[in-house]
Amino acid sequence: MKIIDRNSPQGISKVGIVAGEDRESPSPGLLAWRPIAGILLRQLYLYKRSLPRWMEIFYWPLLDLLVWGFLTLYLRQGANMIPGTAQALLGGLLLWDMLYRSQQGISVVFLEEIWSKNLYNLLVAPITPFHVIGGAMLTGLLKVALSSGVAIVLAYFLFSYSLFSLGVSLIPFVMALLVMGWALGIMTTALILRFGQEAEVLAWGVIFLFQPVSAVFNPVSVLPPGFHQVAFFVPASHVFEGMRAVLNGKGLPWNELGWAFLMDVVYFSGALYLFHRVLERARRTGFSLKLGS
C-alpha cells in the first residue's frame, strides 16, 4: 500500500483540505444537487450492465399492453360496446403503469441500499434521507419516461391508440399520479425501515391495495356502497374519472383535478411526516447495522 501525500510541497493534488486545518465548507445543503446526483448515478450504474433490470422496465408494461390491447381489439368488434371503452382501457393501463413505476422508483432505491448493506454508509454521509428520496424520485421519473415512452409508442402502432388524445390534460393527470406514487413509495419505505425486511412485501404489493378503489378501468359509480367514499380519498380515482370525462368529450374536469392534487398534498405530507417519525424513532432505538444481511 502506498501513502499519497496530497498536501506535499510537490503538490501531487489539491484534493480535500490541508491537514490540521478546520474545514470551512459545510455539509451539502438540503437542496444541494450533488448528493441527489450521487444517488441517481448509483442507480444508473446499476442499469449500465444489467439486462434483467432493463427487461424489468419494459417486460411487464409490454405484456400488460399486449393482453389489454388484444382485449380492446375484441371489444371493438362487439356491436353493443360503449363508445370510448377501448380508449379508456388502454389509457387507464398506461396511466396506471406510471403510478406503479413512480411508487416502485422510491421503494426499490431504498431496498437496493438495504440489500447491499449500504444504507448505514448513506446515513453516516453528510446527506439527509431526503436527498436519497430526491435521487429516488429522479430515478423513478427516468424509469417512467422510458417504460411509458415505449408503451405509448407500441400502443399507437399496435392498437391505434394515442395517449396524447387526452391533450394537455395529460400533463396534470400524469403529475397527479406521479406524486401519489412518490407518496406511497415514501410510506412503504418508512414501513420497511420501521418493521425491517419482513415488510419488504409492501414495496411490491401496497399499490395494488389502491387499485380497486382507483377506478382505473371502471367508473367510480359502479363501485359498491362504501367503496365510493373510500375512492374519493384516493387521488388516482379522480385522475381516472377525469380521463374518462376527457375521452367522452366533456373537457377537463377541474373539480376532479383539484381533488386529486389536494389528496396528493395530504398523501405526500403524510408520507414525509411518517418517514421523519420513523427516522426519529430509529435515532432513539438504533438502526440495525446488519440491516440487509
Add this chain to the structure above:
Amino acid sequence: MDNGSAPPCVVLEAVKLVKRFGTDSPPAVDGVSLTVSRGEILSIVGPNGAGKSTLIQILLGLLVPDSGQVRIFGVDVTQNRRRIAHRINYASTDLSLPFSLTVQENLQVFSLLYDLPDRKRAVSEMLEELDLGPLSSFRVGRLSTGQIARLGLAKALLTRPEVLFLDEPTATLDPEVAQEIRILLKERVKRDRMGLVYTSHNMREVERLSDRILLLESGETVATGTASELCARFGANDLETVFIKSMEHARLNRG
C-alpha cells in the same frame, strides 16, 4: 498522541453517555466519557455485547443517548450532526458497498455524496493508496471479504475525515494485508492529524496501534490508559492478559 510541543487538540469529547434499549433492560452504555485528540488513536476494547457498536453509533450521532453529550469539533452531534458530518467517516466489517457496482463506481458515487472537489483525482489516488487499482473495474460482488473490507476503508478515507471511526477494520484481512492497513492508518493519523476511534478483538493489534485504550464491559468503562499503563495496573505482560483480568475484575465487582 499529538506530536510536537502543542497541547493536544481535542476533536471528540463524550461526557457521561448513557443508553438503554427499553426501560427494563440494563444500560447498553453506562456513563462512558472519553476524548480523542488530533493525531490520536483510541481503541475501544471489550467482549461481544459490551456496548462498543452502540457507543460508536452514539459518537457518530446516529443514535441519541438517554443522557450525556457528544461534541465533535465543539458541535453537539445529537443536535447538529449535519454540521460536522462531512468531517467524519466510518467503516465496519458489517457494512458493504453495492455489489453490482465496480470498485471505482462506488468510490465515484461517494465522492459525489460527500461533494468532494476534484473527484476523479481523489478516487484514483485512493485506489492507488489502498492497492485497489487492479480491482477498480471489478464488481464488488466479485471481491473477497478482505477486498471488500479494503474498499470500505477506501470509502472512509476518500473524504479525508478528521475523525474516523473504524469497527474491526482488519477482522477479515489476512495478516499481511492487516499489517499494511495498520501501517497505512498510522501514517494517515500522523500525517493528517486525524483522530481515530477503533474497535478490535485483536489485542496484539490494539497494543501496537493505539495511543490509548478504553476497556468496556457491560456498557461501563472498566479502565482506560496506554497499553503500558494498563499492563502495569493489572500486573500483566500483555494486553490480552489485561483484557482477561479486567473483565474478570469487572464481573466480580458487579457480583
